[in-house]
Amino acid sequence: MKPDVDLVMQGFFGTLLMDVAPHLNAEYSMGNVGIMAMMMFMTAEEHDRAADIRVAENTEMRALFAEAAKLIEDAALSAMLADAAASRDASLRVKALDAANAVLNGLLVELQTYVETSKAAWAGPLDARIWDYLVAATERRKLTFPSLG
Amino acid sequence: MTMDDLAPRIAAYLAHRMPQASQIEISGVSRIHGGASRETFRLSASWREGGNRKTRPLILRRDPVASLIETERDVEYNAYRAFHPTGLPVPEPLYLETDLKWLDRPFFVMEQIEGCTAGSPFNPEPYGALAETLGRQFWTHLGHIAAADPKEIGFDANMGSIAPDACWKRELDKWEKVIDEDELAPQPVARAAIRWLRRNPPPPPPKISVVHGDYRTGNFLFNPEGEIRAILDWEMCHLGDPLEDVAWAADPLWAFQRPDRPGGMIARDEAFAIWEKESGLTIDPGRMRWWEIFNSLKGLAIWISAGKEYQTGANRDPVLAFSSWYCTDVHNRVLAKRLADFAKEARR
Numbered sequence: 001m002k003p004d005v006d007l008v009m010q011g012f013f014g015t016l017l018m019d020v021a022p023h024l025n026a027e028y029s030m031g032n033v034g035i036m037a038m039m040m041f042m043t044a045e046e047h048d049r050a051a052d053i054r055v056a057e058n059t060e061m062r063a064l065f066a067e068a069a070k071l072i073e074d075a076a077l078s079a080m081l082a083d084a085a086a087s088r089d090a091s092l093r094v095k096a097l098d099a100a101n102a103v104l105n106g107l108l109v110e111l112q113t114y115v116e117t118s119k120a121a122w123a124g125p126l127d128a129r130i131w132d133y134l135v136a137a138t139e140r141r142k143l144t145f146p147s148l149g
Numbered sequence: 150m151t152m153d154d155l156a157p158r159i160a161a162y163l164a165h166r167m168p169q170a171s172q173i174e175i176s177g178v179s180r181i182h183g184g185a186s187r188e189t190f191r192l193s194a195s196w197r198e199g200g201n202r203k204t205r206p207l208i209l210r211r212d213p214v215a216s217l218i219e220t221e222r223d224v225e226y227n228a229y230r231a232f233h234p235t236g237l238p239v240p241e242p243l244y245l246e247t248d249l250k251w252l253d254r255p256f257f258v259m260e261q262i263e264g265c266t267a268g269s270p271f272n273p274e275p276y277g278a279l280a281e282t283l284g285r286q287f288w289t290h291l292g293h294i295a296a297a298d299p300k301e302i303g304f305d306a307n308m309g310s311i312a313p314d315a316c317w318k319r320e321l322d323k324w325e326k327v328i329d330e331d332e333l334a335p336q337p338v339a340r341a342a343i344r345w346l347r348r349n350p351p352p353p354p355p356k357i358s359v360v361h362g363d364y365r366t367g368n369f370l371f372n373p374e375g376e377i378r379a380i381l382d383w384e385m386c387h388l389g390d391p392l393e394d395v396a397w398a399a400d401p402l403w404a405f406q407r408p409d410r411p412g413g414m415i416a417r418d419e420a421f422a423i424w425e426k427e428s429g430l431t432i433d434p435g436r437m438r439w440w441e442i443f444n445s446l447k448g449l450a451i452w453i454s455a456g457k458e459y460q461t462g463a464n465r466d467p468v469l470a471f472s473s474w475y476c477t478d479v480h481n482r483v484l485a486k487r488l489a490d491f492a493k494e495a496r497r
Binding site: 134143 | 182271338489
């Protein structure tokens, strides 16, 4: 069996900070090693969850768009929302998920801009639903900062 | 260029600037982390003058090929020149050089403040037992910056004037443009923040002040006795609403685990009371709220820009990658929560 990626990254974090950095003479290099070690710690967390987070976001945005497409009066925007709602992630590779995520986020910006200026009765609840999504999505992406104490 | 290459070139430059000096020697050239917008080098210069051998530790800040914040070095240098005679703890600026023949890129030289350290902005306890004493000085100095007359101290040279009711828009336009140009993917939270800021402009400040632009934990040096000896990193200084600095200094990113103690120093209420006393100004809650949201957006713009620099290979400094990963997530989270609350309030 091979060691898990997150275990290796966390191991490297410790090795860089405890074994490598103290032996460096140049302050700038020592600082860089410290930053790289912290990012390895974060990579350990991100490696395991990256696809899961992106699939969850893409799925939630598509569900939101499906709901919004039925409410929006603007025919062009409504059609774009319906198309996006019907799209699917063709691959679980993180770069492919990121590309889809970027397209969906772009449409989310358009949708929220539209909703904010709408006086329709559905606008308030839909705006609240968008914010619920954004708060949950940003919280889900929270990176743990390593304790260095 | 290696450190060994730099030393003789710096010596040649100092010989040009110090005709009274002879036998100039440069030693201990070492690159340090000193703000991600300039390459910063620590060094020691020694020379013979008037029959004596003199030594002075120096800092050299050189323009990078690409940076976290694209700024003009003369703006930063001029801030040091304006504030050094006022008693505000800043290093003495010595030489500003734009001729590329010396070190390939523009640079400036200033006094090195020795025996000091800077706290980490990402540590919940960046100052340990010195937090209280440093916190009181930190907010006192920021009050003095806000109280300073930009014209009287010569800060306004080459700055361009700005009307009190225009400063919010100038800053917002500037940082929105950074996001427009540098975002690698659409940013829903940043865009929502920009729309909120435009829909809810702040009242104008009672006066235009010097704004440091990056006044925060990690951007000052202090000695072991707990005295702030140097306020650094003036790259983003400008004229504007003094609450911009107050809100940036109190931004939740710095010492993020302790939002009740901005920057991991003293309690928010005490900090703001000190600032009001020393600046002679008051903190209007509505204006403050606008600048808080603005500063989290400005942070996002900086981290987005850092991410682009790294991704495109323009600058592979690890701090840019770190800022892009960690700081973007923090500011997205901070803004999403606050703006969601505002939206909820507005619907009631």
